[in-house]
Amino acid sequence: MNARVEYVLRLGDSALVLAQRSAAWVAHAPIMEEDVALANVALDLFGQAKLWLEYAAEIEGAGRDADALAFHRDADEYRNVLLVEQPNGNFADTIVRGYFYDAWAELNLNALRASSDERIAAIAAKSVKETAYHLQRSRDWLLRLGDGTELSHERVQLAVDELWRFSGELFIGDEIDAAMNAQGVGSDPATLREQWLESVRAALAAATLTTPEDGWMQRGGKQGRHSEALSYMLAEMQVLPRSHPGALW
């Protein structure tokens, strides 16, 4: 197993799964302007995923391309964090999931701009601009829902409480992270944690929300051990290429 391929897949798969989740909102958002906004987020993330997966396929050198990776890997081969595969739920669930991810992605991508791997640095530099905008939006919505009506406050607090247990995985490093970090290719997940916590605590406070107590953090997505939700999502996503082997679209 090539550590660098694994590392890049993790980045690509998280973007891909979150994109797929976000895209499901289009035509069903609370207001038409949000249909446009959520589509924009999904488009950016699919674009980023494509770049990461293309690179992973290149390094792998086994003749696969980004589509082969996206449409012909089973759930246990996916390397996204558990956070992004959580179902859309209501708008508050989606915003909190997005916000936790965006706040991490901005830090992570900024760190990766200094990667000794030129391609990773380039993809990160391009992606971080999009992510900065996503973060602005998701943070603004966090505030509106938290400090909006009683009902919105209740719902977004519930979302924060329920999704907190998936936030830890973003900062838990394993031997792949260690190896990549040692080579100057990847970031050290643990070092991002303090900054993330600081920003998130501040945002939650501004939104009149409480930060949950840290408990056991669910993990395993980066290693291919996912929740039950992922294989349903992939079944829908992959149905066409899988039922028409060899076909071009």
Add this chain to the structure above:
Amino acid sequence: MYTSISDGIVEGQSDERETAFNERLDRSVKVEPNDWMPEAYRKTLLRQISQHAHSEIVGMLPEGNWITRAPSLLRKLILLAKVQDEAGHGLYLYSAAETLGTARDEMVEALLTKKAKYSSIFNYPTLTWADVGAIGWLVDGAAIINQIPLTRCSYGPYARAMVRICKEESFHQRQGFDIMWKLAHGTPEQHAMAQDALERWWWPSVMMFGPPDSASPHNEQSMRWKIKLFTNDELRQKFIDQTVQQAEQLGLKVPDPQLRWNEATQHYEIGPIDWDEFYRVIKGDGPCNRERLQARIDAWDEGAWVRDAAVAYAEKHATKESSAA
């Protein structure tokens, strides 16, 4: 002649204004918001523009249906961008309609309570990936034919919205045709998928241009007001001529045993259109009418708490907007 002023226009004045209005129309001077206009002109425009807007929004549903199942990353990106454009088009059009003095929420309510209509084509289901191609190729193709003349219509905001929309629309049709091309030249299953889609979308697309001229009494007034620039049949013929050629290039068969080229008129002639089906679908008995409307009702109802939260937040933080971004 002296006319008494009540709280509005008196007969004599109104005739004068209407004459001036028509005279400007004849000179192709655009009508802008807050210009005086006959009430009937305003009403007709409002109905036409808002119906167009509703169509864009409802039109997101049949294609949106396939975003999560698009068969490659590139196709996913393209489809998502297209559906996003449609949301945008709806918004441009509502924005044009609002200049006529009706709030958007009122128009949305009319849609959700079935008082307002949308294009009947969107009451058909997208059953396969090929349907996504067929919609881009046929439905957007038909829409473009309808929309290009509207860039010259008499109402400024509507004409400007149409210019914007037409710029974005040509990619929509091309991507649809591109999908059909790939399928028609793909595996036997893919070719069959494309043929099947054409068979299900051909007649509804032909019907998109509305009833025949002989059955369209309002057309004349709309044409005098320059809100409608060509008749239904004229536009329909244009669509048929260009599309049959494209079908031939795709290697697909148009489902019309009476289709033939008329060498004398240099146009294609088609078989009879099933107007019973057209009216049935408009009345509400198409395959997807209920599902389409329910999806929009759900989005509206389930989104109410979100919209309310945003308003509540804005009210609490009213001073925030005075500090520039």
Add this chain to the structure above:
Amino acid sequence: MKNEWPLWEIFVRSENGLAHKHVGSLHAADAEMAVQNARDLYTRRNEGVSIWVVRSSDIVATDPSQREALFEPSEDKAYRHATFYQVPDGVKHL
């Protein structure tokens, strides 16, 4: 209508050197959202470097019925246009 988001008019400068142009309107709950929505709605195809958003209710417009009084008097003051003046032959830089 209950809790309808206010309407905003959107102006976009497409590149440095050009003035902001009115491109349409949209609904947003607050100014920040209006800017973001405008960015998503009106500059998807690289059409802008700067966006202004203004609440529609803040726009003060001339009354079309006053059009003649406001704008026609300028029609007969041709002396404001350079073409009114004859430049003698041979005189340059005028």
